[in-house]
Amino acid sequence: MTYQFTVSPDFSPAHIAGWHIFNTWLQKQLSEAIHFEMYDSFDAQRQAINEGKVDLIYANPYDAAMLVRDKGFTALAKPIDKPDEAMVVVNSDSKITTIEELQAGINVAYTDDPDVQMMGMIMLEPADLNTSNITMTPCDSYILVAKQLLQGTCDVGFFLEESFHDLSKMVKQQLRSLVTSQIYIIQHSLLLGPAFAERQDEISQILLSMTNDEKGKGVLESMGIKAWEHLEQEDVEFMIDLMSTLVE
Amino acid sequence: MQDMNPKDVKGEFRELTVQYFDGSKRTILVNDVEVLYPEGRLIVSRTDKDGVITHVNKSFIEMSGYSEQELVGVPHHILRHPDMPPAAFKGLWDTVHSGKRWQGYVKNLRKDGAYYWVYATVVANIRNGEVTGYTSVRRKPSRKKVQECAALYPTLF
Numbered sequence: 001m002t003y004q005f006t007v008s009p010d011f012s013p014a015h016i017a018g019w020h021i022f023n024t025w026l027q028k029q030l031s032e033a034i035h036f037e038m039y040d041s042f043d044a045q046r047q048a049i050n051e052g053k054v055d056l057i058y059a060n061p062y063d064a065a066m067l068v069r070d071k072g073f074t075a076l077a078k079p080i081d082k083p084d085e086a087m088v089v090v091n092s093d094s095k096i097t098t099i100e101e102l103q104a105g106i107n108v109a110y111t112d113d114p115d116v117q118m119m120g121m122i123m124l125e126p127a128d129l130n131t132s133n134i135t136m137t138p139c140d141s142y143i144l145v146a147k148q149l150l151q152g153t154c155d156v157g158f159f160l161e162e163s164f165h166d167l168s169k170m171v172k173q174q175l176r177s178l179v180t181s182q183i184y185i186i187q188h189s190l191l192l193g194p195a196f197a198e199r200q201d202e203i204s205q206i207l208l209s210m211t212n213d214e215k216g217k218g219v220l221e222s223m224g225i226k227a228w229e230h231l232e233q234e235d236v237e238f239m240i241d242l243m244s245t246l247v248e
Numbered sequence: 249m250q251d252m253n254p255k256d257v258k259g260e261f262r263e264l265t266v267q268y269f270d271g272s273k274r275t276i277l278v279n280d281v282e283v284l285y286p287e288g289r290l291i292v293s294r295t296d297k298d299g300v301i302t303h304v305n306k307s308f309i310e311m312s313g314y315s316e317q318e319l320v321g322v323p324h325h326i327l328r329h330p331d332m333p334p335a336a337f338k339g340l341w342d343t344v345h346s347g348k349r350w351q352g353y354v355k356n357l358r359k360d361g362a363y364y365w366v367y368a369t370v371v372a373n374i375r376n377g378e379v380t381g382y383t384s385v386r387r388k389p390s391r392k393k394v395q396e397c398a399a400l401y402p403t404l405f
Binding site: 099100122123125126127128179180181182183184185237238241242244245246 | 285287288289290292294305306307349367369370371373375383384385387388389390391392393
C-alpha cells in the first residue's frame with residue numbers, strides 16, 4: 001500500500017522543495033512508500049480528504065476539526081515557534097492608521113487561506129466591519145494581495161505574517177501593517193489518518209529525533225521549521241474548541 | 249475566593265459585597281477606569297464543568313491584572329463586574345448547557361478595580377460525548393457595541 005501525504009495549500013512557495021525532501025526522507029526512515037501530493041486549493045484538498053486519499057497531512061488549523069472529529073485523524077506533531085499569525089495591511093501611503101478608522105465599503109484583498117481570513121475578519125470587528133458591509137476580493141497568492149494594495153484597487157489586505165515577511169523588501173516598503181495578531185496557539189500541525197495510525201509511535205519518534213543528526217536538521221531547515229514538538233490529542237482538541245469559538 | 253485588596257486598587261473606589269450564584273460572597277472594589285482591549289489579541293481561558301479556571305493565556309493574565317497562580321483554581325466569576333446583569337450570565341449558562349455556543353459583550357472587573365469590555369464566546373468542551381469543561385475566547389469589541397451594551401445593561405437588573 002502506498003500512503004499519501006499532503007501539505008496545507010498555504011505553504012510558503014520557498015519551501016515546496018523542502019516538503020518534497022521531507023517526504024523522501026520520511027519514506028526512507030519508515031521503509032514505506034508515501035506519495036506526496038500537493039493541492040492548489042483548500043477545496044481540492046478537502047475533496048481528497050473526503051475521498052479517503054490522505055493519510056498524513058500538515059494541516060491548516062481551520063481544517064483540524066473536520067480531520068480530527070469527522071475523519072478520525074490523530075495528533076502527531078507541531079513545529080516549534082511557528083504560530084499562524086495574521087496581519088491587516090494597507091498601502092504605506094494610506095491615511096488609515098488604526099483599524100477603527102476603516103469604514104464600511106472598503107475593499108479587502110485576501111487569499112483562500114482559511115485561518116488567516118478568519119483572523120483578519122476578527123481584527124476588523126472593532127470597526128464594525130463584516131462580510132455584509134465590505135467587499136472581499138479573492139487573490140490566488142499573497143503576492144497578488146500585495147499587488148492589489150500597491151495598485152490601490154483594495155484598501156486592506158490580509159496576510160499570513162510569515163508570507164508578508166517573505167515579500168521582497170521593495171514591496172514591503174510600500175506596505176504598512178495596521179495590526180498583527182498575537183494569538184500564539186493557532187497553528188498548523190501534522191495529523192495522521194486512520195489507515196496510517198498503527199505507525200503513530202514510530203513516526204512520532206522519527207519526527208522528534210530529526211534534530212539529532214545533520215541530515216534531519218537539513219530537512220527541517222529546508223521546510224523552514226526549527227524542530228517538531230510532540231502534540232497531544234488534547235492539544236488539538238483544545239485548538240479545535242478555540243477555533244469553534246471564532247468561526248462564524 | 250479572596251476579597252479584593254485596597255492596596256491593589258489605584259485612586260478612588262467603591263466597595264461592594266456581591267453574592268454569586270453558588271451563594272458565596274466577595275468584597276469587590278470598583279473604580280471607573282477603563283482599560284482598552286489591545287489590538288490583535290485573544291483572551292483565552294478554560295474552566296472545568298463547575299466554572300473553575302484550569303487554564304489562562306498570557307493575554308488573560310495581562311488584562312485581568314491577576315497572576316496565573318491567582319487565577320487557576322478559582323471560579324471564573326472572579327472577573328464578574330457588578331454592572332453586568334445576572335440575566336446575561338444566566339443566558340450564557342443556559343446556552344452552553346444546551347450544547348450551543350454563547351456570544352455576548354461583557355464588562356470584566358480587573359484586580360486593580362478597573363474594567364475592560366470584551367466580545368466573548370463560550371463553547372462546551374465535549375470529549376467522548378461528555379462535557380468536560382468550557383473554553384472561553386474574548387476578542388476586541390467595537391466601541392459602538394460597547395456603548396449600546398453600557399446603555400442597555402443597567403436596564404436589565
